[in-house]
Amino acid sequence: MGPRIREEDVPLDYVEDDKVKIKIKITDNDPDWKPMEQIVWTNVIWYLVLHIGAFYGLYLAWTQASWATIIYTAIFGELCLLGVTGGAHRLWAHRSYKASLPFRLFLLICNTACGQNSVYDWARDHRVHHKYSETDADPHNSNRGFFFSHMGWLMCRKHQLVAICGRKIDLSDLTADPLIVFQRRHYMKLFLLFSVIIPTLIPNLFWSESLWLSYWFCAVTRYILQLHITWLVNSAAHMWGYRPYDSSIASAENYFVSSLALGEGHHNYHHTFPWDYSTSEWGWSFNLTTMVLDSARKLGLIWDCKSVTKETIAARCNRTGVKRD
Template identity: 45%
Template sequence: MTAEDLSTGHTAIGSDPALDSKIKNYYTPARIIGTDYTYKHKIVWKNAIGFLILHLLALWGLFIFFTGGVGIKTALWAFFILFISSEGITIGAHRLYSHKSFTATPLLRGILLTLQTIAGQNSMYIWCRDHRLHHRYSDTDADPHNAKRGFFFSHIGWLMSKKHPYVIELGKRIDMSDLEADWMVMFQKKYYYPLYALFALFIPVWVPVQYFGESFKNSLLVCYFFRYLFQVNGTWLVNSAAHLFGTRPYDQNLQPVESWFVSWLSFGEGWHNYHHTFPWDYKAAELSMHFNVSAIIIRWLEKIGLAYNLKTASTEMVAKRIIRTGDGTHYALGNDDAKARVTAIGPLHPFNPSYTTKYEAPGANLNDQGLPLFHEMDVINVNNKNIKRNFTKA
């Protein structure tokens, strides 16, 4: 085969068929991954009916809760389980395992895996694979919960539908070698359903019955169905509302937004424009003094020796990104014109769920490789001890 053959895309007569295939793939134009609005997702009816039943049972549990059908100890227990399982998602599945924004001791990893199991959002391995895929192909057809499909789809509809072919195909290319090398993660993946039955269903329901004198029915409806559906909807709002209603002070080219309301419900996961701009930051936000309980807990875990190597973006890096790509709504580095283009249904306050910018949402058309997990290369240790260069696969 000559240089001319390669330059023209022609292959020499009698070449190896395997080489022919490689050359064909090499010269195939890169795909553009966007949102094909003519594509119709096929509904998986058993999932749709299942979620309907779960929500009806959760509403029954909510009614029992607010009408005084359970005692104060049971109510506090339900919120305790809700809180710790939510942190199993935010600190464990999201900030530790998906983004490796800090390092955890084996003891902490085991605790977070248990708490993530209680949350009932699939195994740690599958949760992280889907989330890494979400970041690499955010708001395209390769994103499992593509917000371009609307609020309902990105919130819960994606769990009621067959996966888009891009989600299946490109999901297989996501690098999961770090989780595959973690025996605890793979143990949980293998035995997820019995572990879920024990930690998410049996223990939360059994404790009030055994120790607080609750009836099995009320404990099941409040401590399982109501607790689980309230918690999981908080997580889903990060996929839906935090991609649709808010501002983009860090990167106006990214669909995700900053949402006070979602941050309050999800213990700090709603500062989503920042998070997609700097996904490796353990805070998942620029600031952590308001509506970011998860960041406070991670720093506490560092103090007691269970977490270390916390990664964050330097003040200078954040400021440069705001000036270069922000939409002008940043609280300190924004401008009055951009801030005047914010609207809401009702009170114009950031805590209003409908608080959003009038700017049109950016498009999302990515090449076949998608976005990197690390949007910036410089990662500075939270204690300012050293600076690292990171070239991490998603």
């Protein structure tokens, strides 16, 4: 017998807008909604400036940076990503494990330094994405192409269904968490501190790297690279790869994305079993986040890690994916 399909995981055909009291059909692609007609030019200019700055930071790193600065930026960047993969995603969006206050605070700081919006907003969009994947209610609907699902969705106004369905998602667990409420209320100040000021100052204070280089490489270039790594989960991992668990969905096992995104590219598994803390049945393979979480569990920092039995996985594969013996 396969796993029970939960109601909250099944996309609806229609959704009622609480504001105007009408029912709107959820479709894969609304032919009347064209992203090119919804462009927010301030966002386009902002991302253009950031990418120019990121390339400049790479140039400075290539020509001037010390090895200490390069290694530091790589390690700091991995910690930032962990705040998204292990924090915003697996802990707060999916509640796939429980964590102690010190570990939650650590993940929240890493998440803030990554600069991908507050945990509240990130988790809300992600829960909507899972419930309405590859429809117009999905913030980064991959049916609209690679660029849209990768970063174009951040450069245009959201489809009305994203907002309507977002208002229907239960976020009471997040509003009841004082850490999440505090981060959301003070997000921009915390972001400037942990993502810009601190990573810029550390190389200057500890090994006399110039502030100019530290800012452009350690803050701007790192930030843009982190964004693209995360965006690949929304784009590449929803288009290319292997689908052994459920061949009917777009999300796929993409090991290139997993190697970059600390394990988040095991995406066919994750969308089939979203409550699994490891997002994969293969443990530490291409999954640095699981390695960190398993280490934290041994130290008693996290517990109640949800997982899926081998029997359930095999049953699901035989029913919707690639059959197993």
